[in-house]
Structure formats: structure tokens, C-alpha cells
Amino acid sequence: MSTSHLESWNDGAAKRAIVDFVTSAAAEGTPGFVPRADRVAVFDNDGTLWVEKPAPVQTAFILGKLAARVKEDPSLADEWPYRAVAGDESFLHALEVQDADAVTSMVEAVGAAWEGTSLDAYEAEAARYLASWRHERFGLPATGLVYQPMLELFDYLRAAGWRVFVCSGGGRDFMRVISEETWGLPRENVIGSAPEFAWRDGVPVRQAVLHGPVAIGPGKPEYVLARTGRLPRFAAGNDDVDVELLASAQFALLVVHDDDVREYAYTDGAERVRATARREGWTTVSVKDDWNAVLKERPTQEEPSAPHQ
Template identity: 55%
Template sequence: MTEQVLASWNEGPVRQAILDYVERATTPGAAFVEPADRIATFDNDGTLWVEQPLPPQFDFVFRTWEREVKADPSLAARQPYQALLQRDQAFFEGLATQEPEAVASLLEAFARSWAGTTPEEFDAQVREWTRTVRDPRFGVPYVELVYRPMLELFDLLRGCGFRVFVCSGGGRDFMRAFAEETWGILKENVIGSAAGYTYTDGRIVRSRELLGGLDLGPGKPEHIFAHTGRLPAFAGGNADVDVEMLRSAAFALLVRHDDDQREYAYTKGAEASLATAEQLGWTVVSMKRDWTTLF
């Protein structure tokens, strides 16, 4: 491996643990992983890009819902529209920590808002958002707040025969709109909570149905297996909703947000994952200590 591998990672036990695992997995021996089984899966929000003060997808959908409430004021009595109008902090915290009930109400509204649209129409809306909307703290488009060290990890894994997938509780089709240019990952390698589709009059259009349930907690390994026919050899996450995916992998990497200068420092929504990491010996990344640069 060249010295350019994981160039934004400081020398230390975390970087070495990753390199050692990849070496073992690709070298004949007790820990060898057959090429077909070299599946690597990663959460998105908080693992691949900034998720505070709210995951970026919420910025995208909230802008649409504000317009919808103006057009139909009766929506103001329903969640998540009500929380948006009242600036309900408790509801927003539930979204930030990806509490299933809060996320379910969001995804149901999401399905209603875009039911009947084609993939091309939805992609165009997301791409317009990525071009024109900026993160309020950093002042750049959200797609520029992807963690460079994780992209370097993708490169390392792909170079060693792993197929890399993103597996998020967020919207699958939202992520697919920018996956190829932002992560270098094909659309078909993006797994997430998703609406169903119907084929009508020669067109694929979104339905109101949620396909296969939420991609959170146990839903993550369930969706991964349904999508790939395998469970991951390598998995990366940052929160309690990633625990089941991390437990299903041979090598688990947990990103800890402890850099309040370059990003944010918090453990809310990650308490159980940090405790499990200590119990099971997962590799925990300190953003402050292990990464020389973030974005």
C-alpha cells in the first residue's frame, strides 16, 4: 500500500486497524474474505457528511413543505408540518437522532409530496437544491461537507476488491441524485428508506407506499441482505441506529463526533453505539484526533 492511502488519517491505532483488517481480508488465511463477499456498507448522515443541526435532507424537504402548507393550511395540524411551523425542538431532536416515530412521519409526508413524480423530475429538484442551497454555518453547498477521510477509505476498499454501499435511514432516491458525483458510488449501490414505484403508461412514477420499511436499526442489515444477498464484511456508522448493521459486520468502524472546532462535538443519539463499541472492541474514529482534515 502506498503512503497516499488514507492520506487524511493520522498515523495511529485507528488507521492501522483499518489497514490490518484489509490486509487480512485480502490475504489467504483464516480471515480471508472471498471477493464475492467483500461488501462494505456505510451510514450517511454523520458518517459521510455533517448531520448537525439536522441532517441535510431535512433542509430539502422543509422548503417544499413550507410551500405546501401555504397552499393548503389544513396541513398545519399534521406532523411533520406542525412541528415545522411551531419550530418544535423536541421533534427536531428526534429527527436529528433518527428516532423511528419521527422519521416515519417525515417519510410518510415525503411520500405524499412526491407521489406521481418520475425519477428524472425528483433528481432535478434535488440537484437544484445541491447547487443553490448552502449550509448555514459553513456557507457552502451541503455536498461539499462530505468527509474527505471517508472518501479515501472508499478508495482503499474499492482498490482491494470491496464493493462499497451507502446504507442510510434517509431517502434512498435523495441520496442517489448526487451519489455518483459526490461519493463515486453508483446509484444501485445506495440503500435507504424508499418509496415504491409503479410502471404506468410507459413511465416509472413514485407511489405513496414505503418500500420495505424504515432503513434504521435492524432495518439496516435487513435492507442490506435484501439488496445484496449478503451481510457486510466491513461497516461504518456513527449512531445508535447503526448498531445492528455494525454488529452484522466482521469489522465495525464507529465515527465519534468530538471536534467542536472544525465540526460539532456531541454524543446524543450515539450513547448505545459508543457503549457497544467498547464492549465488542469496535474501532472508534476520533474526528479530532484521527483526521487531519474533514472536508
């Protein structure tokens, strides 16, 4: 099978493992064959498909909305997660490493903040934010922070008959705003944390309660199973909340952030997944060694920053 799609991947163990698995999955009559109906590949988003440091892309969007709520109701200022608006570093760090309690409280606050908002209004608000937001180090919009090697991997998998999905603890509806333009994925292939909707006056509006669990940890394979009727055969992630997703797949791909020149180097929030990868023999991808290009767009500045530990 041609590897022309994987131009940003250096020849090495990670690329060979991917090619060997995908090639074997397409070889009918062999032990590694995967029927087309079962060729489901699922990717985490933050830190797996695009840069998540110094904070996930969606963070400022959410904090701005929470700040508006605090302005309307100052009594919220002392509650978690509204304290993050004032720069509560402990909460922001917990959110950065996707601590389950922090993520859950943030998702609940997001539900309350946008309750009663129509889907169109929410997406327009998200689109305005994404159009104006720029990364503080690279000067790029969110769509430019996507990892070029992962886009190539999407193309490679699809050429081999795989259906590609994104499943993230971040807002499903936020990601869908850019999924077709940025990833080439139809909106229905983006799954994860999302609110319930109610039908009012002929339009769907957001409710405060979640539709299912938060899409971290075991919530990820639960969402995949609910959406596809299958567990993934190929899965990719980068931190501890992806362990269950990776463990549910036949082939697990772990992105290791170790390049503080072209991106960031950090281990926080990924200790358990790295230990599990070593124990289970999962394929690991070194950003520094396995990718000859990193971002979809060239940064306006490429100054090294101190690595996150």
C-alpha cells in the same frame, strides 16, 4: 498493502485496525481471509460520510415541500411532522437524533408529498436544491461537506477488491443525485429508504408507500441483505440507528464526533452505539485525533461553534 490512499488519516489505533483488517482480508489461506465475493463494505451517510449538524442536508428540502403542502391544506399544520414547518423544536430534535417514530412519520409525509411525481422530476427538484443550498456555518454546498478521510477509505477498500455501498435512513433517491459525482459510487450502490414506484404513461412515478422498512436500526442490514444477498463484512456508522448495521459486520467502524473546531462535537443520539462499541470492541474513529483533514472542501469560514451535547 499500500496505505497511500489514507493520507488524511493520522497514524493511530483506528488507522492500524482498518489496515490490518483489509490486509488480512486479502491474504488467501489465512484465518482473516475474506473471499472477493463477500467483500461488501456498507456506510451510513448522515454523520458518517458528511456533516449532519445543525440538521441533515435533506431536512430543508423536505421541510420546504411540507410547507407547500400546509399552504395548500392548512388543516395539516397541527399534525406531526407538519408542525416542524412552524419550528416545532421537539420534533426537529427527534428528527435530528433519528428517533424511529419521528423518522417514520417524516418518511410517510415525504411519500405523500411527492406521490405521483416522476423519478426524473423528483431528481431535478433535488438537484436544484443541492445546487443552491449552502451550509449555514461553513458556507459549503452539500458535496463539500463530505469527509475527505472517508472518500480516501472508499478508494482504499476498492483498491483491495471491496464493493462499497451507502445505506441511509435518508432518501435513497435524494442521495443518488450526487452519489457518482461526490462519492464515486454507482447509483445502484446507494440503498435505503425509498418509495414504491408505479409505471405510468411510460415513466416511473413515486408512490406514497415505502418499498420495505425505513432504513434505520434493523432496516439497514435488511436492505443490505436484499440488495447484495450478503451481510456486510465491513460497516461504518455514527449513531444509535446504526447499531444493527455495525453488529451485522465482521469489522465495525464507529465515527465519534468530538471536534467542535473543524466540525461539531456531540453525543446526542449516539449513547447506545458508543456503549455497544466499548462492549464489543469495535474500532472507533475520533474526528479530532484520527483525521488530519475533515471536509472535502475548505470552508469559507472556520469559526468554532458551541458543541452539541
